[in-house]
Amino acid sequence: TQLLEQSPQFLSIQEGENLTVYCNSSSVFSSLQWYRQEPGEGPVLLVTVVTGGEVKKLKRLTFQFGDARKDSSLHITAAQPGDTGLYLCAFPKEGGSEKLVFGKGTKLTVNP
């Protein structure tokens, strides 16, 4: 069972377009993290959302945590080729274990 469902799996758009990617689950999370992974590199944290309904902005990226803390979205305004990469959401699995569980990611390609 995949705890985190990310959609779409692939997204190819033109420079300047807006887009939204989603991270959904049936579980409630204490927090959720978004990472971006560029080709040949490891994932890099973009943001952590903690409070239900929280909205965080990082330049042209807007992250939202659902009110029930079961889902999150990432909206990119006026996408640029530099936004190309794999966007991963992850949550820390509680209960004494030390691990981050990742979704399968959304592979975004922004064409010039």
Next chain:
Amino acid sequence: DTAVSQTPKYLVTQMGNDKSIKCEQNLGHDTMYWYKQDSKKFLKIMFSYNNKELIINETVPNRFSPKSPDKAHLNLHINSLELGDSAVYFCASSLRNTEAFFGQGTRLTVV
């Protein structure tokens, strides 16, 4: 200064060989991880160490043996390599369940 460094970056080896990947972090974190990313880019945890102690051992063949000589190092030794072991292996570190910092990955190709 590189926060999480792993070596080698590329590793090509024949089936049946034994190989090791090394990881070091200079962030003072107490938790280190090994993740495997398959060809479909799915990132799945293999092991987690907290203060040199094994915390998580997911369903990984016992040909994979992690070793943490100290809090700053977590190495991965793989015995009797198989074709299916080909993947990118990422080392990461964090302070418990906070932000994880990843290395650049080791692309392992078993031929």
